[in-house]
Amino acid sequence: MTDSLIVPETPPAEPSARFRSLMATFPSGVAVVTAFEPGGRPWGMTCSSMCGVALDPPTLLVCLRRDSPTLGATLLTSTFTVNLLHSGARATAELFASGRADRFSLVRWRRDGDRGGPRLIDDAHAIADCGVTRTVAAGDHVVVFGEVSEVELRVAAPTPLLYGLRRFSSWSPA
Incomplete structure (x- = not known):
């Protein structure tokens, strides 16, 4: 028996x-990563490249565009927040992916210290x-490792x- 080879009909x-x-076929949760720049201006972007790294110390990573103001603010303050969105927050995910300058005036948010x-x-x-504990440049993105200091469920x-x-x-309720 020979292996079958699938030949694409269109040029690669x-x-x-x-x-x-490829990545479109890998579903993931949706987060909005946020940070304040030193003067207090809020920044944020939709992110689906986030994962847990370690339990001790609790560490996660996010991948942010190299030219993103959110990355800039994160690096200047060495802090960021990951907001894991619920199924009713599609409009917020789209808003923070849009690049609109007024996005923080269109959602409710708060600052905690x-x-x-x-x-x-x-x-x-x-x-x-x-x-922020570490960063690694990766093409047009930067991988930002963050030690989790606070979790709010x-x-x-x-x-x-x-x-x-x-x-x-979203997942349907069980």
Whole structure:
């Protein structure tokens, strides 16, 4: 028996387009990463590149665009906040992906001391404040490692917002 080889009918796309297609098939949760710049101005961006790294010390990582003002603020203050969005927060995910300058005037948020960035109190089912411990340049992004200093679980049984196959979704209740 021989192995079958699937030959594409169209010419292959450039590597970055193929990679984007690959990653579209890997659904993930949706977060908004936020930070304050030293003068107090809030910044934030939608992020689906986030994962846990270690339990001791509690560490996670986020991947932020190299030219992002959110990354700039994060690096200047060495703090950021991860807001894990619930299934009803699709509009907020789209808003923070849009780059609109007035995004923080369109959502409710609060500041909790100097631990991190703005907390999206209506849209997040869980929030983590982090201190930057390490960064690694990776192409057009920077991987930011953060030691988690505070966790706020806002919903007992969350229904997280998911993104995959170029669309938003959520788990149906069990």
